[in-house]
Amino acid sequence: MIQVVDEAKQEAVREACALLRAGEIVALPTETVYGLAADALNPDAVAKIFAAKERPSFDPLIVHIRSLGDLQQVALVPEAIAETVSQLAAAFWPGPLTLILPKHPDIPDLVTSGLPTVAVRQSAHPVFRAVQKAFGRPIAAPSANRFGRISPTSATAVLKELGGRIPLVIDAGACGEGLESTILSIEPRPHKKPIFRIHRAGPITKEQLQEFGKVEKMKEAPENQPCAPGQLPSHYAPMTPLILLENPADFHPEPGKKYGLLSYRGDDDGPYVALHDWEQVEALSPGSGKLAEAATRLFFVMRLLDEAGLDAIIAEPLSETGLGVAIMDRLRRASARP
Ligand code: AMP
Numbered sequence: 001m002i003q004v005v006d007e008a009k010q011e012a013v014r015e016a017c018a019l020l021r022a023g024e025i026v027a028l029p030t031e032t033v034y035g036l037a038a039d040a041l042n043p044d045a046v047a048k049i050f051a052a053k054e055r056p057s058f059d060p061l062i063v064h065i066r067s068l069g070d071l072q073q074v075a076l077v078p079e080a081i082a083e084t085v086s087q088l089a090a091a092f093w094p095g096p097l098t099l100i101l102p103k104h105p106d107i108p109d110l111v112t113s114g115l116p117t118v119a120v121r122q123s124a125h126p127v128f129r130a131v132q133k134a135f136g137r138p139i140a141a142p143s144a145n146r147f148g149r150i151s152p153t154s155a156t157a158v159l160k161e162l163g164g165r166i167p168l169v170i171d172a173g174a175c176g177e178g179l180e181s182t183i184l185s186i187e188p189r190p191h192k193k194p195i196f197r198i199h200r201a202g203p204i205t206k207e208q209l210q211e212f213g214k215v216e217k218m219k220e221a222p223e224n225q226p227c228a229p230g231q232l233p234s235h236y237a238p239m240t241p242l243i244l245l246e247n248p249a250d251f252h253p254e255p256g257k258k259y260g261l262l263s264y265r266g267d268d269d270g271p272y273v274a275l276h277d278w279e280q281v282e283a284l285s286p287g288s289g290k291l292a293e294a295a296t297r298l299f300f301v302m303r304l305l306d307e308a309g310l311d312a313i314i315a316e317p318l319s320e321t322g323l324g325v326a327i328m329d330r331l332r333r334a335s336a337r338p
């Protein structure tokens with residue numbers, strides 16, 4: 001396949017790579033959301049990610065590698081799960097699946113928040129891959145937003161979150177997936193498929209993973225365990241209060257207050273659109289209701305409503321199958337107040 005890379009993109013890639021080499025941070029597009037990238041092996045560079053995001057040091061970062069061949073630079077894959085890791089990588093990499101594996105000693109503790117494990121994935125975005133190919137080292141990249149806020153799915157959103165704090169954002173348009181990667185840990189079992197635990201629901205669904213292992217519910221983390229914000233009840237939150245309204249009958253608007261509706265399809269006959277004289281209605285997948293489109297647009301639509309000067313955003317629930325699980329996970333966390 002011949003890929004035509006235009007001049008501007010090559011220039012941007014060179015600049016990003018030079019900044020990474022100098023121990024700086026840069027915002028790069030990935031297929032999930034925009035990421036804030038730094039050299040994963042340089043703790044001073046990684047510290048700048050935490051500073052720019054105001055991210056607490058107990059929240060570990062995802063490390064991005066160029067290919068499965070680079071995995072041994074960042075993780076020590078136990079023999080008992082080596083085949084499963086190869087199968088998952090063959091099926092889903094490059095792509096939005098992050099694996100939690102025992103960490104390589106070269107990975108700074110700051111990256112993993114002192115955990116003995118590291119979260120690893122390979123991004124499919126052509127710009128991210130071009131930067132990584134030129135840079136040649138593993139890249140730590142969490143979402144390019146301030147801590148706890150809505151993840152950015154466009155360069156404009158990155159600038160709103162981190163403008164003035166970072167030297168470069170590469171703009172490659174809207175992110176294709178729109179939701180953060182699925183995060184998975186693997187527990188081997190003798191003579192049986194391994195057990196998978198989904199730490200964060202994402203674009204790779206439970207149904208897709210079942211072929212390779214037995215997907216089980218996450219065990220509740222003990223209270224004193226470092227808990228990552230991707231797993232905190234309140235995360236991905238707009239500034240405007242967001243209420244996930246599981247039952248339309250539970251809506252009791254206060255007089256004089258402005259409410260906006262975050263709807264799935266936005267159809268006028270639906271029980272949510274007809275419920276109230278909304279100040280604004282935004283649909284995740286207008287008309288037809290496609291989960292993939294809803295996922296791609298979720299954070300964009302949340303931002304639109306957040307900027308509309310409303311008193312509250314009311315979100316309509318989606319059915320929790322396939323990608324609906326990850327979308328509902330984000331809506332629940334966005335609606336939880338810290
Ligand atoms: P972000 O890249 O901003 O989407 O956040 C990365 C998320 O990955 C964190 O918030 C954690 O939920 C998760 N994570 C990273 N490393 C680990 C790890 N070693 N164990 C469990 N979860 C992790």
Ligand code: MG
Pocket residue numbers: 142143151
């Ligand atoms: Mg994040």
